[in-house]
Amino acid sequence: MTQRYLTIHGHFYQPPRENPWTESIERQESAAPFHDWNDRINNECYTPNTFARVLDSSQRIAKIVNNFEHISFNFGPTLLSWLEQFAPVTYRRILAADRRSVARFGGHGSAIAQAYNHAIMPLCNEQDRITQLHWGLADFRFRFQREAESMWLPETAVNDAVMRLLIDHGMKFLVLSPYQARRIRKIAGGEWSGVEHGEIDTTQPFRWHDREAQGKIIAGRHLDIFFYHGELSRGVGFEHLLRDSKNFANRVAAAYADDGPERPQLVSVATDGESYGHHERHGERGLAYLLNLEAAEREFMVTNYGEYLALHPPAWEVQLKEGQNGEGTAWSCAHGLGRWARNCGCRGDGPGHWTQEWRAPLRHALDELRDELNNLTTELSEPIFKDWLAARNQYIEVILLRTPERVENFLAQQQRKALSPEERLAAVKLMEMQRNMQLMYTSCGWFFTEISGIETVQVIKYAARAIQLAEALSRRPFEGRFLQNLKLAPSNMAEYKDGEAVYEKLVRPAVVSFVNVVNTYAIRSLFLETPGREQLHYYCLQREDGAQAQTEQTRVQTGLVHVRSGVTEEQNTYGYALVKRNAADNVECHVRLVTSHWNYTQHRDDLLEKLPEIENDLSAYLQKHWGGKELGLMSMFFDERQQVIKMMLQGRLNQIGESYRKLYEENSGLIRSLRELGAKIPEELRVPARYTLSRELRTELEKVSAAVEIEAYRRSFEIARTASKLGLELDTHWASQHLQAKLEKCCDDLARDFKPEPCRLALMLIEVSQRLKLNLWADTIQDQIFALLQERLSPLIEEVVAKPEDRARYNLASDFLQMAYHFGFSLKPYKDRLQAVEQKMSEDPSNWP
Numbered sequence: 001m002t003q004r005y006l007t008i009h010g011h012f013y014q015p016p017r018e019n020p021w022t023e024s025i026e027r028q029e030s031a032a033p034f035h036d037w038n039d040r041i042n043n044e045c046y047t048p049n050t051f052a053r054v055l056d057s058s059q060r061i062a063k064i065v066n067n068f069e070h071i072s073f074n075f076g077p078t079l080l081s082w083l084e085q086f087a088p089v090t091y092r093r094i095l096a097a098d099r100r101s102v103a104r105f106g107g108h109g110s111a112i113a114q115a116y117n118h119a120i121m122p123l124c125n126e127q128d129r130i131t132q133l134h135w136g137l138a139d140f141r142f143r144f145q146r147e148a149e150s151m152w153l154p155e156t157a158v159n160d161a162v163m164r165l166l167i168d169h170g171m172k173f174l175v176l177s178p179y180q181a182r183r184i185r186k187i188a189g190g191e192w193s194g195v196e197h198g199e200i201d202t203t204q205p206f207r208w209h210d211r212e213a214q215g216k217i218i219a220g221r222h223l224d225i226f227f228y229h230g231e232l233s234r235g236v237g238f239e240h241l242l243r244d245s246k247n248f249a250n251r252v253a254a255a256y257a258d259d260g261p262e263r264p265q266l267v268s269v270a271t272d273g274e275s276y277g278h279h280e281r282h283g284e285r286g287l288a289y290l291l292n293l294e295a296a297e298r299e300f301m302v303t304n305y306g307e308y309l310a311l312h313p314p315a316w317e318v319q320l321k322e323g324q325n326g327e328g329t330a331w332s333c334a335h336g337l338g339r340w341a342r343n344c345g346c347r348g349d350g351p352g353h354w355t356q357e358w359r360a361p362l363r364h365a366l367d368e369l370r371d372e373l374n375n376l377t378t379e380l381s382e383p384i385f386k387d388w389l390a391a392r393n394q395y396i397e398v399i400l401l402r403t404p405e406r407v408e409n410f411l412a413q414q415q416r417k418a419l420s421p422e423e424r425l426a427a428v429k430l431m432e433m434q435r436n437m438q439l440m441y442t443s444c445g446w447f448f449t450e451i452s453g454i455e456t457v458q459v460i461k462y463a464a465r466a467i468q469l470a471e472a473l474s475r476r477p478f479e480g481r482f483l484q485n486l487k488l489a490p491s492n493m494a495e496y497k498d499g500e501a502v503y504e505k506l507v508r509p510a511v512v513s514f515v516n517v518v519n520t521y522a523i524r525s526l527f528l529e530t531p532g533r534e535q536l537h538y539y540c541l542q543r544e545d546g547a548q549a550q551t552e553q554t555r556v557q558t559g560l561v562h563v564r565s566g567v568t569e570e571q572n573t574y575g576y577a578l579v580k581r582n583a584a585d586n587v588e589c590h591v592r593l594v595t596s597h598w599n600y601t602q603h604r605d606d607l608l609e610k611l612p613e614i615e616n617d618l619s620a621y622l623q624k625h626w627g628g629k630e631l632g633l634m635s636m637f638f639d640e641r642q643q644v645i646k647m648m649l650q651g652r653l654n655q656i657g658e659s660y661r662k663l664y665e666e667n668s669g670l671i672r673s674l675r676e677l678g679a680k681i682p683e684e685l686r687v688p689a690r691y692t693l694s695r696e697l698r699t700e701l702e703k704v705s706a707a708v709e710i711e712a713y714r715r716s717f718e719i720a721r722t723a724s725k726l727g728l729e730l731d732t733h734w735a736s737q738h739l740q741a742k743l744e745k746c747c748d749d750l751a752r753d754f755k756p757e758p759c760r761l762a763l764m765l766i767e768v769s770q771r772l773k774l775n776l777w778a779d780t781i782q783d784q785i786f787a788l789l790q791e792r793l794s795p796l797i798e799e800v801v802a803k804p805e806d807r808a809r810y811n812l813a814s815d816f817l818q819m820a821y822h823f824g825f826s827l828k829p830y831k832d833r834l835q836a837v838e839q840k841m842s843e844d845p846s847n848w849p
Helices: 037-050 077-086 088-104 126-144 160-168 230-238 245-255 283-298 305-311 359-381 388-394 396-400 404-414 421-439 454-474 479-486 499-510 514-527 600-625 638-676 683-703 710-725 733-752 756-771 778-802 807-822 828-842
Strands: 004-012 052-055 061-065 072-075 111-114 173-176 181-186 206-211 217-227 265-272 316-320 533-536 539-550 554-565 571-581 587-593
Touching: 004 037, 004 283, 004 305, 037 052, 037 077, 037 088, 037 283, 052 283, 061 283, 061 778, 072 077, 077 088, 077 126, 088 111, 088 126, 111 126, 126 160, 126 388, 126 396, 126 421, 160 206, 160 217, 173 305, 217 265, 230 245, 230 265, 245 265, 245 283, 359 388, 359 421, 359 454, 359 479, 359 499, 388 396, 388 404, 388 421, 396 404, 404 421, 421 454, 454 479, 454 499, 479 499, 514 533, 514 539, 514 554, 514 571, 514 587, 514 638, 539 600, 554 600, 571 600, 587 600, 638 683, 683 710, 683 733, 710 756, 733 756, 733 778, 756 807, 778 807, 778 828, 807 828
Parallel strands: 004 072, 004 265, 072 111, 173 217, 206 316
Antiparallel strands: 052 061, 181 316, 206 217, 533 539, 539 554, 554 571, 571 587
16 A cells, blocks of 8 residues: 655744834734734644644543644744743743654654745845855754754745755755746656646655756755645645544545555645634644544554655656746745735735835835945954854854853954954944844735835834944944835825835834933833833843932932943943923923033932922923933833823723712612613613722722632622623623633642642632633643643542542542533543542442541
């Protein structure tokens, strides 16, 4: 029988979303209720794939599997760095899955590398291609602790120059679209057969040979290629194939050739990883069913590319399409690489009359900026670096782990001579300028329909950051020329008109300087008890002085703050004066760089002493003595601004809440009467009632937070019953989060020490949540319970079987099974063993102590 192999490849990637100045992702309202799109997609896709549910016929959880142990996958380096910080459990399970796949698949790990920030490789210049590969491979080595066998090319964009570079960097194989192949023949020789229309046999690998200009094969220089199955891959991405794993398996079975000589065959499916849970809800479950149940029943041998290639090297060779002007081809553009270079017709959403004429001018603007800043780097780096391109490639070691030791090691290896403090700062700034120039070529900037889209704005932000660094280093203007070029990129929206307006309206407001950092710190200190030393994103602030004075109407606060960038290592000291007037909701802040010409202490003392006499002309005084530009809430970092606004509103909201409470108490009898009469409660009465009862529920739950007996929650249940009788749906968001956290802590406690107390507490909290009709996020608790079932309950049941007379152990096992059953687990094997013990002991009740 023909050996039938199956490999599913997931390309897991998100564009870098960080503000280039803060290195943090700001809140994205379109991703609500999550903080940003990385956060949302992680909750819908990445984490669920590390804890994929396999349900039984009763729709209860039979087991939880880590899909990454069974598939081939790549993660974008910029996404993995985010996961490492914000989803560490998921991050560790992804790395662990690769380690297990090495053992599972004959020494070949399932993770493959990716070009660093998803730039379209054939459209990069040669040195940028090298950096993209070098950084991507270094990131892979740092995280997966092994060498990569392959690299995922962004959008599978490839040409001969990229193929040669992959060979130079030791890559063994590649995954491409069947529509990128041009012709094939036996490696032993013979006539070429054309496969330009995607008819290549995707069940076997092919070999690409590097050739001299005359066509002669260069010995030892080749790369093997797996062409994915086009129809199956489209089925996963666009035809909801993941909704029915049996149908998916049937489609896989039909993809194997059943004629001709018997030979091993591989069905390769390559897709966007976000299909498995984000684009297709519960798509990770369809994948888990296919790989863990259906594949075994159909005798598909699940493998990865590295193992298959080791077992079955290619017998055929292939040549690839050259694309327009030899620039190459990709999987997501029918016009070569037009989607990232010109108005080729490939587009995203938006009105049909919108065009992408902006693509070519945008790329031209970035290319010209790149060339100008590379020339500047060559000039400025001559006394600093032995070879700035080699230094740039090595700079990934600093990007991966920003510590003073890493910077020292980097400079020690790359500097031409011992550097002065000024030269050291210039060296890091040059490398940061180059890093942002890499990021500005992220492919998503061209993928969609409109130049004002968030992905395109993001790449322009990286260009703006590179310009800011270049102008600070050289004291020369670069922004003007860049804006002239952007003006040639037309927007489809009248409010923007062109790329220059996009820059002015959407990019420039995001630019951050040390002054913005100090302004954010100062305004937060007005509302929060800020520590003397504080970290705001990648900026470290040290307060060196603070003073204040106030009149009946005005409060003035001054401060002296030392600021250091954790990215460039640049540092300065600033004085600030902050004004809060009692009659206004806004704040006014002035920030001044401390120099030999401006003494903070003298200006502090003068301001605080003169406050009563200059109060009416305070703004003019501050502009004259503390800096001309008035800052405030709008100049704060976005997330910190929202935090401050919430605190500013709190007093007023408390007043409104108190008014609501009085309204409810004064009209509670009327509300009950209306309800009993079947009349609709007016909104003017519903809102105060709902708010007041919701607030009372939260207050009561906070009061009994440490309770371990359900009787303590009696008042909470009464509040919920009152709301139900009045037909009101309470705001239970906080209550749900509160009990969720307590249940997760119970699981943590059980993981540390499997004892009855946290288990009994969890059962009580489950009852509370049911009676209050709270919506818990079951997935997180299920993940914890599944680990406890394997690591704690199974050994405990063995102990119960060995010593059935130990009633305490039996009760603990029984209670935990009750807890697990509530959260949807199928527990028949565990229950059967406990019931056998109970049956045995019931035959002679005296056995129970």
